[in-house]
Amino acid sequence: MSAHILVVDDEPDISALVAYHLARESYRVRTAADGTEAIRAVETERPDLVVLDLMLPGMSGLEVLGELRSRGETQDLPVILLTARREEKDRIEGLSLGADDYISKPFSPQELVLRVGAVLRRVLQAPPAAKGGKVVRVGPFTIDTGAAHAEVAGRPLDLTPTEYKLLLILAERRGRVQSRRQLLEAVWEVTANIATRTVDMHVQRLRNKLGDEADWIETVRGFGYRFRTDPPPHS
Numbered sequence: 469m470s471a472h473i474l475v476v477d478d479e480p481d482i483s484a485l486v487a488y489h490l491a492r493e494s495y496r497v498r499t500a501a502d503g504t505e506a507i508r509a510v511e512t513e514r515p516d517l518v519v520l521d522l523m524l525p526g527m528s529g530l531e532v533l534g535e536l537r538s539r540g541e542t543q544d545l546p547v548i549l550l551t552a553r554r555e556e557k558d559r560i561e562g563l564s565l566g567a568d569d570y571i572s573k574p575f576s577p578q579e580l581v582l583r584v585g586a587v588l589r590r591v592l593q594a595p596p597a598a599k600g601g602k603v604v605r606v607g608p609f610t611i612d613t614g615a616a617h618a619e620v621a622g623r624p625l626d627l628t629p630t631e632y633k634l635l636l637i638l639a640e641r642r643g644r645v646q647s648r649r650q651l652l653e654a655v656w657e658v659t660a661n662i663a664t665r666t667v668d669m670h671v672q673r674l675r676n677k678l679g680d681e682a683d684w685i686e687t688v689r690g691f692g693y694r695f696r697t698d699p700p701p702h703s
Contacts, residue, residue, distance in 0.1 A: 470494045470496050472517075475500070475519045476518060476520045477524075479521075482550075484499075489580065506518070514542065517545075522558050533567060546587045551571070559572075569656070569666055590655070620679075627677065630655065631674045650692070
């Protein structure tokens with residue numbers, strides 16, 4: 469069956485444009501014009517992904533996202549934000565709340581379709597390495613690709629599929645600097661020349677969940693990120 473996409477935007481022209489291009493790719497599309505209608509639509513039939521505008525009347529897009537993340541049945545529901553370029557603060561807050569990606573308005577419909585496809589592949593399919601069922605161990609980290617499960621110092625990590633894949637890619641490539649472009653291609657499966665802070669925000673969220681072991685992921689200024697091969701100095 470084709471994936472079911474919910475498009476939430478109060479501008480009918482934008483909703484129609486997005487729905488048209490997604491439908492052309494054989495996605496099943498529903499639309500909602502405000503936050504309350506969006507929540508009702510999700511309760512009626514859980515979609516596979518939500519395209520969510522931040523600037524909605526009444527209940528804002530951030531409030532909708534927060535509500536979805538607070539519910540057990542929708543806490544991992546993939547969400548792509550539609551944002552105006554001037555809304556950087558809201559965009560960052562949205563990614564911090566758990567949005568999977570964002571697209572700035574005005575946007576290319578082809579880019580939107582690309583992003584939707586990449587997020588769905590990442591979330592709906594098992595990580596590629598899971599087929600081999602190997603276990604990656606680095607320092608206090610244990611990543612079981614067969615079970616898509618990660619632990620640090622024996623503590624299970626509550627990671628989203630994107631965070632899990634990001635940790636796995638960094639750990640597998642430990643000791644080597646990974647540029648943001650390399651991580652976009654490996655984790656998000658995005659190969660277009662798209663400027664985005666998605667990588668930075670997901671690394672920040674991942675580090676927050678790693679707690680005292682966050683420094684295993686190093687920032688290499690001007691280049692990207694690197695997973696350490698030896699314990700951080702404070703460990």
